[in-house]
Amino acid sequence: xxxxxxxxxxxxxxxxxxxxxxxxxxxxxxxxxxxxxxxxxxxxxxxxxxxxxxxxxxxxxxxxxxxxxxxxxxxxxxxxxxxxxxxxxxxxxxxxxxxxxxxxxxxxxxxxxx
Numbered sequence: 411x412x413x414x415x416x417x418x419x420x421x422x423x424x425x426x427x428x429x430x431x432x433x434x435x436x437x438x439x440x441x442x443x444x445x446x447x448x449x450x451x452x453x454x455x456x457x458x459x460x461x462x463x464x465x466x467x468x469x470x471x472x473x474x475x476x477x478x479x480x481x482x483x484x485x486x487x488x489x490x491x492x493x494x495x496x497x498x499x500x501x502x503x504x505x506x507x508x509x510x511x512x513x514x515x516x517x518x519x520x521x522x523x524x
Contacts, residue, residue: 411461411476419458419480423451450487457483 430447433439439447457464457480468479 411457411464411480415477415480416458416461419454423454423458426454427451446491453483453487 426447430439430444430451434444461476464476464480468474468476471479473479473482
């Protein structure tokens with residue numbers, strides 16, 4: 411893994427850390443979201459500081475280049491996150507629809523009694 415890629419990973423980790431810290435200070439993150447991003451930063455930093463991890467795992471999994479392994483890991487982690495957020499949004503959407511229907515029924519009952 412090239413020095414440029416290692417520096418890029420460290421810079422990205424630091425930038426994401428700064429972003430996460432700002433969001434935590436403003437109370438704009440839930441605890442689980444903050445934990446996810448902190449673990450993501452940790453993975454990026456570990457791969458940048460200890461490139462042997464990427465070399466070993468890419469060799470075991472049959473990647474031609476450790477950088478391909480790193481990119482695949484980042485993409486896979488973010489896809490999992492997108493999937494979990496999509497499930498959360500679907501759940502909240504269903505809950506919102508249920509609440510809207512309940513409010514509409516209550517308003518209808520109130521209008522009938524008046």
